[in-house]
Amino acid sequence: YKHKQIEELSKRFKVLVEDFTDVIGIIDCQGKIMYISETSKKVIGYKREEVIGKNILDFFQGKDKERIMEMMDFVLNNPNKTVQGDVTMTVSKLNIPIYLEMKMKNLLNEPIVEGLVVYMNNITRRVEMEKRMAHISTHDSLTGLPNRIYFRKQLKIQCEHVQKTKSKFALMMLEIGGLKYVNYSLGYEMGDKFILEIVNRLKSYLGENMFLSRYSEDHFAVIVPGEKSKQEYDDMGRGLVDLFKTPFTVGNYDLDAYVNIGICICPYDGQDGIQ
Structure with missing residues (x-):
């Protein structure tokens, strides 16, 4: 029932979500992905059906996985605050790293959401440019x-x-x-x-x-x-x-x-x- 509500909400704001350059997702307290916007394919290389139902931690490794766990722990203990961090996702089917700026907020108490909202922005070009500039300077x-x-x-x-x-x-x-x-x-x-x-x-x-x-x-x-x-x-x-x-x-x-x-x-x- 809750999943249907979320789908109805996404349809209501479909135009806004599709034009948005970020990926918007909703996960539960354990990290299971309950919803992700259509922009997921364009931004992170995965279709919605490839990620919904899976755990967000499955798409990250090492320190990046630890960072997301820390973010989840923070928002669960601080419902009114937003946490931000940069993480790297590896698209397994392409085996290429994608650098993401991630924000997370606890909306468990919002009846229409009841989850942790995750915003992901692909910053790969910016990071690679910074690396090139750093290499040029040194x-x-x-x-x-x-x-x-x-x-x-x-x-x-x-x-x-x-x-x-x-x-x-x-x-x-x-x-x-x-x-x-x-x-x-x-x-x-x-x-x-x-x-x-x-x-x-x-x-x-x-x-x-x-x-x-x-x-x-x-x-x-x-x-x-x-x-x-x-x-x-x-x-x-x-x-x-x-x-x-x-x-x-x-x-x-x-x-x-x-x-x-x-x-x-x-x-x-x-x-x-x-x-």
């Missing part, structure tokens, strides 16, 4: 490497880790010589290709466990984690120098570069990333 546009901003954050994290664990790591600053000469004599396009060849060689030598950053135009920073001896750090530095003994082939040119390296070991040469 990565070098040419090489894709972390830039100075990202490096400083990572260095701070590494220093804090060393202080907590009483461990150590090495920081290597590389100054690449020969880049400006290529830019001036062969042009900046050739100079960019030269830098990419240098980065590829550095990546191949350092592997995935080393943090490599383009600190500035001709400076790179390497964070070497893990317990190593001073001799091992020195050997790695010499290996980096040896990388530049062989010319870099860029187009029809064999280009030479050299490197100056400074090495400091945390915590012996500094502990906070500033010293």
Whole structure:
């Protein structure tokens, strides 16, 4: 009987609901979906018949499921308040994440509703744009490497880790010589290709466990984690120098570069990333 009442209510406001950009749903105290608006297909990728009767928690995982449980608990204990949170739903048939802004309100005492009202707005484009902007602001546009901003954050994290664990790591600053000469004599396009060849060689030598950053135009920073001896750090530095003994082939040119390296070991040469 209650389900029929809800259906009659949705028909009465059908035009409003269809034009609404959010998904409107009603769930019971355990999370069972009793009603969901027609916009569900457009906003979250599920038809009404695919979700009605199922538990809202079944569509979420991990921390997102915990967040919704917290929201339900909050509105059940605070009937006059609305709670809001951002959660991620994975559309199983497409296996793609959808980012949702969710609001929830307790209307159990409203005879025509008798449930928890859930509003869901798809904010995937906004979240992805924010992620792209964050990546652009922290990565070098040419090489894709972390830039100075990202490096400083990572260095701070590494220093804090060393202080907590009483461990150590090495920081290597590389100054690449020969880049400006290529830019001036062969042009900046050739100079960019030269830098990419240098980065590829550095990546191949350092592997995935080393943090490599383009600190500035001709400076790179390497964070070497893990317990190593001073001799091992020195050997790695010499290996980096040896990388530049062989010319870099860029187009029809064999280009030479050299490197100056400074090495400091945390915590012996500094502990906070500033010293």
